[in-house]
Amino acid sequence: MNVITVFILLIGLHSSAEEDSARVYKMNEIVVTSTRTAVAVERLPSAVQVIDSGALFRSNGSQLADKVKNASGIAFRSYGGNGSLQTVSVRGMGSDYTLILLDGQRFTTFQIGTVDLGIFSMHDVERIEIARGGNSSMYGADAIGGVINIITKRPSGKLSASALAGLGSFGTEKYQLSAGGGTGDLSIHGSIDVLRASNGFPFWYRDGGTMVSLVRQGADFSMVNSSLSARSIVAENVIASGSIRYSDAERGQPLAVTSRFQNNVSRLHDRDVFVLASTEFKYSEQMVFTLPITFHRNRQTFSDPRLVISGVPVSSFYENNNIGIAPLVTYTFSDDHRISAGSDFASASITSNEVFAARRKQFSWFASSQHHLPFDIILYPSVRYDMFSDVQGDISPKIGVNMGVLDIPVVRIRASYGKNYRVPTFNDLYWIDGGNPNLNPEHSLSLDAGIIGGFQAEEFNAGLEISYFSINAKDKIVWLPGAYGRWSPKNLQSVMSTGIELSATLNVLDNLLTAEYHHQFTRAVKTSADGPNDQTQNKQQPYVPQETATFEIGSSIYKFSANLQYSFTSFRYESPDNDPRYILPSYGTVDVNVSYAFVFDSFSMTVRNEINNLFNEEYQLVTGFPIPLRNYLFSAEVSFN
Amino acid sequence: MKQTTIAILMLITLIGCSKDPIAPGTENSFSTKGVYILNEGGFTKSNSSLSFFLPDSHKLYPDVFLAKNLRPLGDVANDMVLVGNKAFIVLNNSDKIEIISTDNHASLGTINLPGDNPNKLAIVNSSKGYITNLYKGTVTAFNPTTYGILKQNIAVGLNPQSMAVANGKVFVCNSGYGGDSTVSVIDPAVDSVIATITVAKSPTDIAVDSDGDIVVVCNGFTDYSGAGKDTPGNITFIDPSTLTVKATIELSLQQYGHPGELALSDKGYGFTIVEYGVIKFNTKTHSIISPNFILRSAYSIAVDNFNERIYLGDAKDFKTQGMVFIHEKDAATVDSISVGIIPGTFVFKR
Secondary structure (H helix, E strand, C coil), rough: CCHHHHHHHHHHHHCCCCCCHHHHHCCCCCCCCCCCCCECCCCECCEEEEEEHHHHHHHHCCCCHHHHHHCEEEEEEEECCCCCCCCEEECCCCCCHHEEECEEEECCCCCCCCCCCCEEECCCCCEEEEEECCCHHHHHCCCCCCEEEEEEEECCCCCEEEEEEEEEEEHHHEEEEEEEEEEEEEEEEEEEEEEECCCEEEEEEEEEEEEEECCCCCCCCCCEEEEEEEEEEECEEEEEEEEEEEEEEEEEECCCCCCCCCCCCCCCEEEEEEEEECEEEEECCEEEEEEEEEEEEEEEEEEEEEEEEEEEEEEEEEEEEEEECCCEEEEEEEECCCEEEEEEEEEEEEEEECECCCEEEEEEEEEEEEEEEEEHHHEEEEEEEEEEECCCCCECCCCEEEEEEEEECEEEEEEEEEEEEECCHHHHHHHHCCCCCCCCCEEEEEEEEEEEEEEEEEEEEEEEEEEEEEEEEEEEEEEEEEEEHHEEEEEEEEEEEEEEEEEEEEEEECCCCEEEEEEEEEEEEEECCCCCCCCCCEECCCCCEEEEEEEEEEEECCCCCEEEEEEECCECCCCCCCCCCCCCCEEEEEEEEEEEEEEEEEEEEHHHEEEEECCCCCCECCCCCECCCCEEEECCCCCCC | CCHHHHHHHHHHHHHCCCCCCCCCCCCCCCCCEEEEEEEEECCCCCCCCCEEEEEECCCEEEHHHHHHHCCCCCCCCCEEEECCCCCEEEHHHCCCEEEEECCCCEEEEEECCCCCCEEEEEEEEECEEEEEEECCEEEEEECCCCCCEEEEEEEECCCEEEEECCCCCCEEEEHHHHHHCCCEECCCCCCCEEEECCCCCCCEEEECCCCEEEEECCCCCCCCCCCCCCCCEEEEEEEECCCCCEEEEEEEEHHCCCCCEEEEECCHHHHHECCCEEEEEECCCCCEEEEEEEEECCCEEEECCCCCEEEEEEECCCEEEEEEECCCCCEEEEEEEEEEEEEEEEEEEE
16 A cells, blocks of 8 residues: 555544654653653653643642643733633733644644733633743744644543532532443443632722722633544554534623723634544554544624624624645654654635635645664654745744663753744735734744753652743734724734743652742843834833742641642733833732542542732733632532543 | 651742732822823723823923822723813723822712723713713713712714813714714703714714814724725814804815824914824815825824923833923924823823
C-alpha cells in the first residue's frame, strides 16, 4: 500500500474521530503541544506548563479562565467575575498573540484573534498545556506570546456516570451531568454543564470623596456547555475518534461603572460549535498517519437598546465559520531520531453587520524533527510555511536545543530561537468603518533560554525551572485616529517584551502535600516612536503587569483535600505614556477550597466548598469594571464508576 | 504546624516586591484671568480633568477640580459653560452636571441625570438652562440657580448635540450621527419645540456670530457602511428671527473632508476645523477668507475675543496627554502646552 492509497483511505474514513497523536502521554510531564509529539517536559527546547487533572481539581472555579489565570507567564484580564469577558495574555504580548488550541487544533478564530476564556467550561477538559513563547513553526499564525492547548477527556469505555449540583454567592447555580461507556471497540462519553447566576454582586464605588456600596446590575448570565465524544478501534491499526462541543452563553454585558447610577441593558450572546473528527492509522511501528478534520462555528450577537444612533438601537452580530483539515505523518527512525510533517488546509469566513463579508483560505506545510545527539544533546529544528488567500503568508523557522547536564538530580538546559508571526484579523482588514485591507502580518523573533531541574524520590518529587525570554515584535498593528475622524489600523509599532520566569513545584507522599510557586517579571515596552517626541516610546505596555506571582499549597489526606492559592499582580499602567496618575493598583487575592469524598463501593459522593477572594481584596483588572469581593460555591457530586 | 503556617505567611508577604507608583501632587489654584481647558478623558476611564492655563506666564494647573475637591471630575467631560462666577461641566458618561465656583473651583453642586448621557449645555437666563441627551433624542430643562430639573423629555431630533441661544430661543443641533439634518428651535417660555429648520446632514456645532445670526456646522453624511456615499458638509447661517436659512458656505468633500468644530470671533469672522487644518470664514459676507489658515489637524478649536488668539486642541492618540497649540490672529504659533487626555473644550475666564 503506498502513501497516496493510505491518504485516500483515511479521507474515506470520515467516521468521527479526534486527533489521537495528541494523546499518547502516559505521565503528567509528557507534553504534546511544543512538538506535536509526546516529549517529556524537561527534554523540550522551550517552556511548557502542564495543568493536569490534579491541578485542575486543586484550583477554584469552573471556567478555563479560572484555571489558567495563575499559570506561569500569564497576565489575566477580566471585565467582572463569572460570566464576564475574560482573556489571558502570555509573556506581555496581549491576548490576541496567544493561540488557543482545542485538542491540538486551532480554536481561535481569525475575526479578533482572542478567545473568551470566561465562557469556556472545563467540564470535559482533562488537562491544559501552556507552551510559552513563539510557536509559529508548529502552529502558524498568532502563536507569538504562547500556545494554550486544551485537551479534553478521552472516552475510556468504562461505564461511569456522575451528577453535580452547586450553589454559590450572587445566585450562582451550577449543574453537571456526565456519562460514559462502551461496547467492544467503541467508547463514548457525553456531558452537559450549566452555570448561571443573577450575579448582582456588591462592590465599592468611589463617588466623589465618599465610598458607596453598590450592587452590580445587568451582569446576570446563563451558560450551557455540552459535549459528546466517541472513539472506535476500526481495525487493528486504525483508530477513529470524534467529538462535538456546543456552548451557549447568554449574558448581560454591564458597562464600566462611571457614576453611582448603573443603567446596564446591553446583552452578549455567544453560540459556539466545535466538531473534531480524526483518524489515526498506524502504517507500521515507525510510521503513523493522522487526519484531523475540524469544523468551528461561532456566532456572537451584541445589543444595547439604550445606545440609539440615528434612531436605531445598537445591535450587531458576528458569525465565524471555519473548516480545517490537518493531515500529519510521523516517522520514527529510531529512539533518537523522529520526523513529523504535515499540512493545514483551512477555510474561514466572517459574516457580520460590522465587518465586510470575507473568506480566508489557508494552505500550510510544516515539518519538524528531533535528533538525540551525543553528549545528551537534543536538537529540534522545525519550519512552517503558510499561504493565505487574502494576506501575505510567511515562513517560520525555529531551532531548539536541550542538553542534559546532570542525571541525578536531573538538570537540563534548553534554548530556542524562532521567527513567528500574526496575521491581520478580519476586524483589522475588513471592519466596515475603518478596516485596512492592505495590512501585512506582524513579525516577531522569539528567544527562550532556561534551566530545569528535578529530583524524584519515593517520598517526594521537586522541580525548579528558570526561564529567560525575549520577544521582539515588529509591524505591530495599531488602530489610530485618522482623517474623517475615523480610526484605522496600520502596521506601525514595535514591541519588545523580555522577562524572567521562576517556577518551583513540590509533591510529598503522593499529594499529602503539594506546593507550587510561580514568579515572573515582564518588561514589555513599545520600542518604536509614533512621531517626533513620542511620550509613549520605551514605556511599559498598558495593562501589562511588571510582576506577577502565585503560591499554592494543598494537602490531600485520605478522602479529605484542602487547597490555598495566593496570587499577586503588580500595578498596571492604564495609559501608554505610563502616566502615574492613571494606574490600576497592585492586588493580592487568596482563594481556598476544601472537599471530602464519601466512598461506598463503586459509588462516591464528593462535597466541596470553594471560597474566592477570602480577604475581600478590592481590585480591578480593567478600569471601571469591579471584581466580586469574597464569594463561595458549595457543590456536591455523586459518581458511579 | 505553627512554624509551617508562619513560613507560609512570610512567603506570602514576601511575594510581590513591585511598588505602585505615586502620582505627583496637584497644586491649588487661585482666582485670576485665564483659560479653562476641559479634557474629556478616555471613554470609561473616569479621568476627565479641568486644566487652567495662564497664557501670560505660561503656567498650567493640570486639574483644578481634583486639586480643590479631592475627587476626579468623572467620565467624558463633553461641555463647559461659564455664567457669572459659576461653571457648569457636563460629564456625558457619568450622567451628571458638575457645578463649580470659578473663584476657587469648589464644587457648588451636582445634577445627576441617570441614563441620560448628557452631551451639551446652554444657559438662557438665571432660571432656565437646557441639556441635550445624546442617545434619547430629547432635551432636559433645568434651573441653573437651584439646579432643579424643570422638564424632562422635550423631544427634539436624533442624537442632539450643541445648542445656542439667540433672540430668546434655543437652537439644538440634531446630528443623528449623519441620520438627521435639522435644527430644533425651543421656546423657553413653553419648553417645547416651536420650529424645526432643515439644514445639511449631521449638524453638530452651533454658535452666534457678531451680528446675532446662528451659525451651524453640518458635518455631512459619513458613510460608515463603506459604500462611499458620503455627502459634503457646510456652514449654515440662520436668521434667528425668521428661523430661515440665510446663506451657506459649501465645503466640498474633495477639498475639505468632513468639517469638525466651530469657533466664532466677535469681530465678524469664524473658523472651522477641516480634514487638514483650520479654515477662516467671514460671517458677514458668508465666504471663506482663507482655506489654509492653519495647517494643523485639530480636535477642538476656540478663539479668544480679547486678543483674537486661536486655541487648537490636539487629542493625539486619544489615550495619552493631549496638546494645546495657541496661534496669533495671523496664524503664527505663539505657544503650546501639554494638557490632559483629549482636550475638547476651551472657556475663557475674564
